[in-house]
Amino acid sequence: MATITLCTTNSNPSIPRQETVGLKVWNPRDHIPETVQRHLKRPQPNYQLAFLHIIQELKVQRRTGWLDYDISECESISDHMYRMGVTCMLIQNPDVQKDKCVKIALVHDMAESLVGDITPLDPMGKKEKHRREWEAMKYICDDILAKVNPVAAREIKEDWLNYENIETLEARYVKDIDKYELLVQCFEYEQKFNGLKNFQSFFKVIDSIKTEEVRGWALALVELRDEFFASL
Ligand SMILES: Nc1nc2c(ncn2[C@H]2C[C@H](O)[C@@H](COP(=O)(O)O)O2)c(=O)[nH]1
Numbered sequence: 444m445a446t447i448t449l450c451t452t453n454s455n456p457s458i459p460r461q462e463t464v465g466l467k468v469w470n471p472r473d474h475i476p477e478t479v480q481r482h483l484k485r486p487q488p489n490y491q492l493a494f495l496h497i498i499q500e501l502k503v504q505r506r507t508g509w510l511d512y513d514i515s516e517c518e519s520i521s522d523h524m525y526r527m528g529v530t531c532m533l534i535q536n537p538d539v540q541k542d543k544c545v546k547i548a549l550v551h552d553m554a555e556s557l558v559g560d561i562t563p564l565d566p567m568g569k570k571e572k573h574r575r576e577w578e579a580m581k582y583i584c585d586d587i588l589a590k591v592n593p594v595a596a597r598e599i600k601e602d603w604l605n606y607e608n609i610e611t612l613e614a615r616y617v618k619d620i621d622k623y624e625l626l627v628q629c630f631e632y633e634q635k636f637n638g639l640k641n642f643q644s645f646f647k648v649i650d651s652i653k654t655e656e657v658r659g660w661a662l663a664l665v666e667l668r669d670e671f672f673a674s675l
């Protein structure tokens with residue numbers, strides 16, 4: 444039974460806005476950036492370049508959570524993933540394979556290149572979001588990257604599923620760092636706008652930070668944030 448898809452906006456103008464088309468299941472092939480579509484029509488496409496053109500969408504798509512708060516010059520999806528990768532390098536727990544965390548961080552939001560950056564408040568709901576993201580990852584890895592580099596395609600898909608299903612301690616840490624990095628960014632924007640913007644509603648994610656180490660980082664951030672708002 445096909446799912447009725449809702450009209451969803453995304454922050455990326457180069458991906459055609461999904462129109463309400465009745466009984467049509469969202470498919471990544473309907474959201475391929477025009478540059479990639481043109482390239483794939485060549486007699487012998489350079490699939491590595493097609494893959495990197497898709498990744499480019501992460502560099503240009505700004506994060507919806509900040510756009511919703513009218514921060515137009517906000518960070519992109521890849522900005523977020525980059526700092527998460529660097530943050531993974533700070534993990535001190537000797538039982539955690541940090542390099543694995545860095546790789547998971549760098550791919551965990553890769554599906555958003557085609558799906559867009561969906562916030563927890565989006566009416567779409569978790570089930571449809573995950574379905575779209577999984578379809579997008581299969582397309583990116585199996586239909587594009589695997590044509591030129593099946594090993595990398597398999598590794599990226601495995602790392603993405605590891606994160607999605609929190610299969611390992613490394614994935615758990617990256618899930619926590621995803622939330623921690625978000626809160627660091629909240630505090631940075633609150634300071635940038637001298638407290639005129641307040642992301643208090645985002646801070647509920649602290650409850651979903653499970654590892655003691657990252658939870659400690661987040662609580663130290665909250666202390667500084669409380670001090671900042673008390674000083675205004
Ligand atoms: N309006 C809100 N947006 C939120 C909240 N928590 C996260 N977000 C945003 C941040 C990103 O734009 C997006 C999801 O980020 P992922 O890294 O999980 O893909 O949602 C919130 O509480 N309110």
Ligand SMILES: [Mn+2]
Pocket residue numbers: 523551552621
């Ligand atoms: Mn993320």
